[in-house]
């Protein structure tokens with residue numbers, strides 16, 4: 011399962027570094043919701059089918075925090091492609107992950123399934139999974155909210171008009187998942203303790219010339235409206251219902 | 261800057277809005293050069309053909325319809341191959357598509373096939389030897405200006421960020437049979453599961469009432485359900501609620517949930533995080549019910565009640581019942 015360390019933004023974003031990065035001084039770090047669900051899915055698959063689950067990240071030294079978090083939930087071991095903290099575009103991130111997968115498979119045997127989030131929470135690139143699939147010559151399915159492995163195949167469900175579309179591809183495969191595929195568990199204290207001694211294999215790939223090259227970030231201007239206060243507590247009910255009537259929705 | 265190829269997706273014989281928006285971006289990029297549109301005949305050539313004939317009016321100068329006996333359902337790698345091959349044949353300088361789920365996965369696959377960069381969800385495109393785009397990050401709470409360092413730009417447009425433009429033109433429509441092999445068809449839709457129909461759907465509801473962490477529990481939603489019943493509204497929730505297991509993820513509104521566009525959105529006990537608000541950009545009016553008058557949602561809402569939702573929501577229901585007699 012591939013995860014990406016991102017700042018835990020919730021409110022208005024402020025920028026730093028010549029408008030090329032988010033000012034994260036007052037923020038914690040996390041992984042995106044899709045990836046949280048991907049980690050949970052990996053843990054469940056191994057619980058159901060046995061085997062080994064691996065978490066991989068391409069990110070700064072501090073991303074060991076996110077690797078440990080994933081291992082606290084039951085992931086077996088980690089691969090850390092250590093960067094200097096600069097972002098990698100989707101093409102170069104996918105290429106580095108492919109190299110790492112090939113190197114790991116050469117000694118540890120093949121992965122049946124490579125899981126990713128559908129899109130990274132920060133960059134929203136929508137591409138790393140399908141690039142990995144293409145490079146490894148494995149089928150890649152994206153936008154998945156249901157997954158089942160049986161008899162050398164993975165059945166994937168995707169939300170579609172009026173229900174869900176079904177894909178079925180042979181293993182090994184690459185699947186990009188969406189939040190909602192499962193409800194992730196919380197880490198347990200013993201899980202956290204065990205995670206401390208699980209192995210992380212580091213390496214330092216070289217960042218190539220970026221072909222989707224960021225020039226700068228821009229915080230979009232949103233006209234901040236100041237809400238009209240209809241009242242305080244239950245006494246506000248008549249004013250609310252007047253408002254509903256004036257909107258014609260009663 | 262040369263000619264541009266645009267993927268157009270269609271349903272029931274009509275091109276979808278997001279594709280017409282992509283076509284507008286493709287025209288801007290072509291800057292007077294040819295604008296090729298590609299429609300892939302998933303549901304049979306007839307429906308695709310019907311969609312194709314309207315595209316000249318939205319900026320296409322040449323329309324291509326691909327039909328193949330194996331394309332009976334969506335097959336993203338096959339679609340990507342058809343686009344990539346046509347891009348090579350036509351020698352286009354850019355390939356554009358809609359930033360829908362299908363558009364993003366197909367265009368990413370085109371980029372992977374051609375070993376080119378891919379810029380998803382662009383809100384603005386500037387033609388030139390190096391195409392410069394503005395694209396959406398963090399579900400739209402941040403924008404990025406980026407240069408596409410490639411001889412051919414591959415991108416999608418963020419839904420509803422670029423206006424479709426009626427040119428009143430017309431375009432010749434040519435149908436062709438693409439070359440596909442088994443590998444291109446390995447990933448394809450092989451079945452469909454119908455969803456159980458229940459109540460008003462979130463995405464289409466005229467009124468949506470959502471609860472957040474402030475609701476406190478699964479049972480805390482009962483007054484919200486009651487008010488929703490009185491108003492014919494759908495019930496939604498924030499991510500704090502889904503990850504607590506109080507409501508299913510299908511109820512979640514926001515960046516990684518459903519995006520809604522109701523006439524009225526009522527947010528109860530929701531702070532108004534950017535990722536939540538990303539899902540309600542289309543709402544015409546927002547009423548926030550929150551006990552904190554400094555919650556961020558106060559700057560995104562039109563109306564607010566300051567107070568405990570557990571007493572405010574039942575009072576609103578009671579007042580509606582009283583007036584209805």
Ligand SMILES: Cc1cc2nc3c(=O)[nH]c(=O)nc-3n(C[C@H](O)[C@H](O)[C@H](O)COP(=O)(O)OP(=O)(O)OC[C@H]3O[C@@H](n4cnc5c(N)ncnc54)[C@H](O)[C@@H]3O)c2cc1C
Nearest residue numbers: 472473474498499500514515516517529531535536551569
């Ligand atoms: C990549 C990413 C994607 C995300 N996608 C989504 C998404 O799709 N949807 C989403 O919702 N979130 C999403 N989030 C999470 C988001 O950042 C917030 O954490 C979440 O929206 C908070 O939910 P909340 O407002 O219910 O909870 P809180 O932020 O905890 O707010 C609770 C609010 O309730 C008020 N309150 C408490 N008790 C009461 C009471 N009794 N009466 C009235 N008011 C009360 C409080 O004053 C407070 O304002 C995403 C986050 C990330 C990083």
Ligand SMILES: Nc1ncnc2c1ncn2[C@@H]1O[C@H](COP(=O)(O)O)[C@@H](O)[C@H]1O
Nearest residue numbers: 012013068126127129130135136137138
């Ligand atoms: N730097 C990274 N390290 C590990 N995984 C990544 C990285 N960047 C992207 N991914 C994975 O690829 C998914 C899609 O990312 P993207 O295509 O960039 O939107 C993410 O949800 C992650 O699972």
